[in-house]
Amino acid sequence: MRSETGNSWQAIRTEVLRRIHARDWPPGSLIPNEADLAAEFGCARTTVSRALREIAATGLIERRRKAGTRVAVAPSRRATFDIPVLRTEIESRGARYGYALISQGLDVPPPAVRAGMAVPEGARLLHLSALHLADGAPHVHEDRWIDPDVAPGILTVDLGRESANAWLVANMPYTDGSLSLFARAADAGLAERLGCVEGAALFCMERLTWIGDRAITHVQLSYAPGHRIATQL
Amino acid sequence: MRSETGNSWQAIRTEVLRRIHARDWPPGSLIPNEADLAAEFGCARTTVSRALREIAATGLIERRRKAGTRVAVAPSRRATFDIPVLRTEIESRGARYGYALISQGLDVPPPAVRAGMAVPEGARLLHLSALHLADGAPHVHEDRWIDPDVAPGILTVDLGRESANAWLVANMPYTDGSLSLFARAADAGLAERLGCVEGAALFCMERLTWIGDRAITHVQLSYAPGHRIATQL
DNA sequence: TTAAATAATATGCATGCACATATTACTTTC
DNA sequence: GAAAGTAATATGTGCATGCATATTATTTAA
Known part of the structure; x- marks a missing residue:
């Protein structure tokens, strides 16, 4: 159990990424909702939300209201490039x-x-x-x-x-x-x-x-x- | 003045982008701090912060603690591409x-x-x-x-x-x-x-x-x- | 039976507050 | 006068709460 202290949205992001990569949450699966994750990590829902939002921005997970958050099946990875002047x-x-x-x-x-x-x-x-x-x-x-x-x-x-x-x-x-x-x-x-x-x-x-x-x-x-x-x- | 209702972080983002593009805030200039903007827009500082964070992610502005937020001089625009499977x-x-x-x-x-x-x-x-x-x-x-x-x-x-x-x-x-x-x-x-x-x-x-x-x-x-x-x- | 209304649910957003942290500006001390 | 210490400041983060909104599940009505 990890309902300890020392949490931040980045730590949560890391842990969620780990679980996805480790296939604890395989592609296509629904991951626990924000409230449950917040309870597990012992932090506020806002913090979980922030972590998930950042991951969603990379395309690795997809989020829809009511439907919940699921690991992307075809992870059309988004890559960001610097287009310098x-x-x-x-x-x-x-x-x-x-x-x-x-x-x-x-x-x-x-x-x-x-x-x-x-x-x-x-x-x-x-x-x-x-x-x-x-x-x-x-x-x-x-x-x-x-x-x-x-x-x-x-x-x-x-x-x-x-x-x-x-x-x-x-x-x-x-x-x-x-x-x-x-x-x-x-x-x-x-x-x-x-x-x-x-x-x-x-x-x-x-x-x-x-x-x-x-x-x-x-x-x-x-x-x-x-x-x-x-x-x- | 725009201390009306109907604000959201996205509306604030739009307005900030407008001012940057319109050169109200030219490249290299320091823009008002979060608290001041929050007062002007009549919203919470958190909301301004969210809007500015999203803009910063595109590389158009640069933020540093205490130093404040300034419009990027050489806007090395960041472009995000979908790299599909x-x-x-x-x-x-x-x-x-x-x-x-x-x-x-x-x-x-x-x-x-x-x-x-x-x-x-x-x-x-x-x-x-x-x-x-x-x-x-x-x-x-x-x-x-x-x-x-x-x-x-x-x-x-x-x-x-x-x-x-x-x-x-x-x-x-x-x-x-x-x-x-x-x-x-x-x-x-x-x-x-x-x-x-x-x-x-x-x-x-x-x-x-x-x-x-x-x-x-x-x-x-x-x-x-x-x-x-x-x-x- | 089908369609429409309604409830339930998960994420999305906004707020006020507190404290953390990085950086700058200032002040004190040697 | 230089170095060290201290205060001030703007952003960064976290939390509790409340409400908004999209979507699904359920119930009711035609």
């Missing part, structure tokens, strides 16, 4: 950050971008191409589309000096966004800009941000070969 | 799940794996190669190394029938793990197994799990071309 990422590795605008203009976006941003067919968006450099070497290629109807101020900015991202962050706070990760092969243009061979496998990130129901910008970041992102489980 | 992922798309063991044997791992798992040079590990299929088509290639000293039972399992992952999940609860994402080009073997062209850019996931200070297994999953994972911001 490029400048910070580069500088934190002791390298000098650099930004180089390659091209800018008003273009009709390709279908994939047009669909993602939900803009009418034939509409022209501000199209930017730029490089983020670490000690002068290409680190990430940025391909960005901005809807000038949503962010009109962007057209008055000198994008050679201030990066579009910096301006947007400061002037167009978004309400929603999505992020997706994938791999793509470097085409001729990307290979030249990133200084890698054509066809090299690149780790890519695509970000889409919205103000209400209007898309502000669509960015595809292509990292130089070898990049990875990591997290603890 | 392969079987579930495939079946949830309405496809039939299949598993095919390609090879198994005791081999000396390559340096990268050996270093990651911290096993002595020359040690032999169980090496598996397998495919996860969706409606018979290759979806993911799995390249796995298991330390039989840490998980001896694995040697007695018929891995053609029970997947190594299933057995490990059931029998070797891990205490720590890491996950990393990257891109790689398909070599000849991978291309043949996944049914894609050699050199195709593949989205890959590498997982390493530990019991205490001993590595159990190292897995590299290579997804068929086109795979992406996504999340909301």
Whole structure:
């Protein structure tokens, strides 16, 4: 029995995790309710609740009112990654950050971008191409589309000096966004800009941000070969 | 003033986020302390605390005792991804799940794996190669190394029938793990197994799990071309 | 028998309070 | 004036309580 002292929500979390891993509470099973656990651990229900809430945030258990708490059957584990700001990422590795605008203009976006941003067919968006450099070497290629109807101020900015991202962050706070990760092969243009061979496998990130129901910008970041992102489980 | 009713920690979170995005509280600035916010919102300090804790979990604000709460300068946004169990992922798309063991044997791992798992040079590990299929088509290639000293039972399992992952999940609860994402080009073997062209850019996931200070297994999953994972911001 | 109303139940949330802990600012002592 | 000690402060945690809400089980009515 462990109705002793020395409890905290973290200790309870640890014990619950132990029981799940040890299969005392196998996947799919219903675990005791908060009140019972509180009694067993000799603490307040609030404390048990806190511990279970934290575990639920990782996807290992599922909680529903009245239904109770059960161990996830298919533990679709949630993993949290730090998506650092490029400048910070580069500088934190002791390298000098650099930004180089390659091209800018008003273009009709390709279908994939047009669909993602939900803009009418034939509409022209501000199209930017730029490089983020670490000690002068290409680190990430940025391909960005901005809807000038949503962010009109962007057209008055000198994008050679201030990066579009910096301006947007400061002037167009978004309400929603999505992020997706994938791999793509470097085409001729990307290979030249990133200084890698054509066809090299690149780790890519695509970000889409919205103000209400209007898309502000669509960015595809292509990292130089070898990049990875990591997290603890 | 908003000392009205209708407050909840979520409403407070929303309002705090609004102020941060609207730059009422610019990056790097110190925001009012919990007690003051509680007074302003007309709620308990606990409620404010809950709201701020949730925001802090996303990396947008940083909190330190006595120092107070400040808006993160370099908002290294944290994004949470669902890393689904392969079987579930495939079946949830309405496809039939299949598993095919390609090879198994005791081999000396390559340096990268050996270093990651911290096993002595020359040690032999169980090496598996397998495919996860969706409606018979290759979806993911799995390249796995298991330390039989840490998980001896694995040697007695018929891995053609029970997947190594299933057995490990059931029998070797891990205490720590890491996950990393990257891109790689398909070599000849991978291309043949996944049914894609050699050199195709593949989205890959590498997982390493530990019991205490001993590595159990190292897995590299290579997804068929086109795979992406996504999340909301 | 089926449908609707009602009760029971487990989690979710909010509150007021107390105390813990980390950190900073200040004061005292040598 | 520097070091050591002390107070002040903001967040972190725990508890008891009460009510809210979603969901299931049961009972009652058509």
